Amino acid sequence: MRAVVVTESGGPEVLELQDRESPTPGPGELLVEVEAAGVNYMDIYAREGRPPYTRETPYVLGAEGAGRVTELGEGVEGVSVGSTVAWTGVPGSYAEQVLVPADRAVPVPDGVDAQTAAAVMLQGCTAHYLASTTYPVGEGDVTVVHAAAGGVGLLLTQIIRARGGIVVATTSGGEKAELAQRAGAQHVASYDDYADVVREVSAGAGAAVVYDGVGASTFDTSLQVLRRRGLLVLYGAASGPVPPFELQRLSSGGSLFITRPTLGDHIVTREELVGRTDELFGWIAAGELDVRIGATYALADAARAHEDLAGRRTTGKLLLLP
Template sequence: MRAVVCQEAGGPEVLAVADRPDPSPGPGQLVVELAAAGVNFIDTYLRAGVYPASYPHVPGSEGAGVVVGVGDGVAGVAVGDRVAWESAPGSYAERVVVPADRAVPVPDGVPLETAAALMLQGLTAHYLVTSTYPVRDGDDVLLHAGAGGVGLLATQLAVARGGRVITTVGSAEKEELSRGAGAADVVRYRELDDVAADLPRVVRDLTGGEGVHVVYDGVGKDTFDASLASLRRRGTLVLFGGASGQVPPFDIQRLNRAGSLFLTRPTLSDYVVTRDELLGRAAELFAAVEDGTLDVRVGATYPLADAPDAHRALEGRRTTGKVLLVP
């Protein structure tokens, strides 16, 4: 089979397609013929060495496809079944070994590419707005990168729960996409002279001087100060990513001085700990796709051989919605 491999840490140029042995399923495992693999920021962190990885390294952890092999001890799954996953290392490959307990059945009414696009970003959006800070009717919400994969999904889910969503985006095209997902107000951050000073002022103007109840921030270093300053008293900052870089250490007394704020740094794995929780979240997302209340935007699809271009587009913030790789 073919897989995308990096022999060492580095930029997108270290990604290259190579022949690898066809995998066989071990106990408790499936082998799945890939229909699509998701491209995510964590893939770029592992490729670049921000997070430790062993080399040669096959990136990717998310995808969907059709089962072609079933290992010993696996029940309830058969060859030919359609499944998706969010935590199978080495997913940038034509065939992927997937732990059976992390494989999610995909309903017939959901295309496999849509399922692949939903697993990491959809599950992330779901836990953010339903569990980390459950959006309530009437809440004011600030969401950065509103036209990104998580942003478009989280906007729809937050609006469905009665939230009023303000997003930040980088262009007129992205503003249109964000408004289409239900954002009440959209701020183009490139038009601000100083994001840290100007964004909180704009947000307070939009919220009667109060600030928002919650900020969902996956950008990190470039937006962190503005996010804190945009919260109302006892507001919550949910820092779930660092697309612009990691937030440096800061004085925790800032939370006190800014109005007894809450700060949390969640990760998906802690919100899909059990199989029941994983299946429950995925089932709600798939049901929303099937009934037409959740639109999943696939912004770009690349062949495996063009994985470097996919990483460049993602890191350059030139993407909207989900980026996929296909065999």
């Protein structure tokens, strides 16, 4: 099989398409023919060797995808050969074949194709827990969604709207602003003027929650636009990690809260994982959640996908199609 291998930590040039031996499923595993693999910022962090994603090279990159089950390992029940499953948090997904633990494989229902399923696993589950668990958005809550035209941002905006929240979306303008608006954001602003929009929308009170996947470049203003006892949810670092800061800022800002959640802690059990994906897939099949696939690439073009994502030249989800 062909797979994208990280030969050493570094830039996109360290990604190499190689021929590797097809894996054999062990007990409790599925062998899946990959139809689509998701490209995510955490793949870039892993490729660069950023903790906690550091791994010994060489290794096959990727952790998310969907495809057709071709072989079952010993003891696997409830899954049949030929069925379509999706996964996230499974190493080695930038490949034509991957071994998926059966308890991490979720069934993809009729009405949801494999590409859409792959596109919604990491980003969709992230948007789901952000708006329903980390801060359960309620009717009339003023929220800020940074990078609202990105994969998580577009899904998060739709889920917040479905829960009755008010979205102030930040984008770099142009097509991205239009996409955020079409996703349901009531207010779309630039990174320079969104604080003014929040003040106006909230009658000076500030935002109940800021969902920030950008990191270093937005951190300070994210804190500044929060209402008293507001919550900053820092779930990513597209512009770089946030440097250490003085905790007293939370007190002087109005008894603020800050959290740095990760998806893994919100899909710990199979019940929680399937509960989130069942709801997501149900919304998609019913036409209530739109999943934008911004671009697709061949496995051989994985480096270009990374360059496009890191350069913030993309919208929605990027996929590799083996």
